Amino acid sequence: MSEKTALLLLQMGGPDSIAAVEPFLMNLFTDRDIIKIGPSFLQPFIARRIVKKRAPKVAEHYREIGGKSPIRELTDAQGQGLQALLGDDYRYFVAMRYSRPSTLEALAAIRKEGIQKIVAVSLYPHYSKATTGSSLNELNRVLKQAGHRFEVSFIDRFYDHPIYIQALTEKVREGLAQFPDPAKAQILFSAHSLPQSFIDEGDPYLEHIQTTVRLVMEQLGDASPHHLCFQSKASPVKWLEPSTEATLKRLAGEGKKEILMVPLSFVSDHIETLHEIDIQYAEEAKSLGIERFVRSPSLNSSPLFLECLADLVRRHAAS
Ligand SMILES: C=CC1=C(C)c2cc3[nH]c(cc4nc(cc5[nH]c(cc1n2)c(C)c5CCC(=O)O)C(CCC(=O)O)=C4C)c(C)c3C=C
Ligand SMILES: [Fe+2]
Numbered sequence: 536m537s538e539k540t541a542l543l544l545l546q547m548g549g550p551d552s553i554a555a556v557e558p559f560l561m562n563l564f565t566d567r568d569i570i571k572i573g574p575s576f577l578q579p580f581i582a583r584r585i586v587k588k589r590a591p592k593v594a595e596h597y598r599e600i601g602g603k604s605p606i607r608e609l610t611d612a613q614g615q616g617l618q619a620l621l622g623d624d625y626r627y628f629v630a631m632r633y634s635r636p637s638t639l640e641a642l643a644a645i646r647k648e649g650i651q652k653i654v655a656v657s658l659y660p661h662y663s664k665a666t667t668g669s670s671l672n673e674l675n676r677v678l679k680q681a682g683h684r685f686e687v688s689f690i691d692r693f694y695d696h697p698i699y700i701q702a703l704t705e706k707v708r709e710g711l712a713q714f715p716d717p718a719k720a721q722i723l724f725s726a727h728s729l730p731q732s733f734i735d736e737g738d739p740y741l742e743h744i745q746t747t748v749r750l751v752m753e754q755l756g757d758a759s760p761h762h763l764c765f766q767s768k769a770s771p772v773k774w775l776e777p778s779t780e781a782t783l784k785r786l787a788g789e790g791k792k793e794i795l796m797v798p799l800s801f802v803s804d805h806i807e808t809l810h811e812i813d814i815q816y817a818e819e820a821k822s823l824g825i826e827r828f829v830r831s832p833s834l835n836s837s838p839l840f841l842e843c844l845a846d847l848v849r850r851h852a853a854s
C-alpha cells in the first residue's frame with residue numbers, strides 16, 4: 536500500500552487520431568449528462584445517426600489542426616507540472632470523459648500503484664452538470680463497479696480562485712500587448728455555450744463565467760471595452776447568447792477594427808481555440824473588415840495556472 540495521494544485530473548478528452556473522431560463523438564452524444572436525445576433506450580441509435588452526419592466535418596477540422604486534439608499531451612504536461620510543484624506525496628493520473636485514458640483505466644492504474652487516496656480535480660474552471668457533473672457521475676459509477684474502496688474527495692470548480700484570475704489576466708495582457716493601442720482593442724470573452732435549459736434548471740455555469748469575467752476586468756484595471764459571448768453551439772435548441780459570431784458582426788458594424796478574443800471555459804488548447812477561433816472566426820473577422828484579430832494564449836502549462844492548481848490541492852489537503 537502506498538502513502539501517496541493520486542491526483543485524478545478530469546478532462547473532456549478529444550480524438551487522438553482521425554480514426555478516433557467517430558468513437559469520441561459517439562461517447563459524447565450517448566452521454567445523457569451532456570445531451571438528452573429522445574428516451575434513453577433510443578439515444579444510442581439517434582446518436583449514431585447524428586455522429587455519422589457530423590463526423591466528416593469534425594474530422595476535417597481536426598485534420599486542419601494536425602490530425603488530432605492536443606488535449607492529451609497538454610493535460611499530461613499540466614499533470615507533470617503540478618506533480619513537480621507538489622512533490623513526492625502526489626502522483627497524477629488523467630481521466631478523459633470521452634476518450635482515453637478513460638476513468639476505468641485511470642482507476643485501474645491508481646490501484647496498480649497501490650494508492651488508496653484520490654483527489655479528483657476537475658480541469659473545468661466553471662461548474663456545469665454537462666462537464667464536471669458528467670465526469671463526477673462517471674467517476675462515481677466506475678467507483679461503484681470497481682469492487683475496491685478508494686478514499687475519494689473532489690475539487691470541482693475554481694472560477695474565482697485568485698491565482699486562476701491572475702493567470703488568465705496575464706494571458707489577456709499578453710494578447711493586449713499585440714495591439715499598437717491596447718485601449719482601443721475590444722476584448723471578447725468567448726465562453727463555450729450551453730443550452731439555456733441547463734441554466735433554467737439551476738446550473739451555475741453562466742454565473743461562474745460572469746464572475747470570472749468581472750474578476751479579470753477588475754485586475755486589468757481600466758482597460759479596453761469588453762464583451763461576453765458564447766461559441767460552439769452544438770444542437771438546434773436555444774443556447775446561451777449572444778453568439779461569438781453575432782458579436783463579431785455587431786462590433787464590425789459599429790466600426791470596431793481591433794478585437795482580442797479571450798477563450799474561457801477551458802484551460803488548454805483544443806479544437807475550439809485552434810480551429811473555431813484561429814481559423815473560422817479569424818476568416819469571418821477578416822471578411823467583416825476587422826483589421827486586427829488576436830487570440831490570447833490558452834493557459835496550458837502557464838506557471839501561474841499550475842500554481843493555482845497546486846494551491847487548490849494544498850488547501851484541499853489542509854481542510
Ligand atoms: C452536445 C452538446 C454539448 C454541450 C452541452 C457541450 C458543452 C460544453 N463543452 C465544453 C467543452 C468542450 N467541448 C468540446 C467539443 C465538443 N463539444 C460538443 C458538444 C457539447 N458541448 C461536441 C459535439 C464536441 C466535439 C466537436 C464538435 O463536434 O464540434 C471540446 C473540445 C475537445 C477537444 O478537441 O479536445 C471542449 C473543450 C464545455 C466547457 C461545455 C459547457 C460548459
Ligand atoms: Fe462541447
Ligand SMILES: [Fe+2]
Binds near residue numbers: 767806
Ligand atoms: Fe466546433
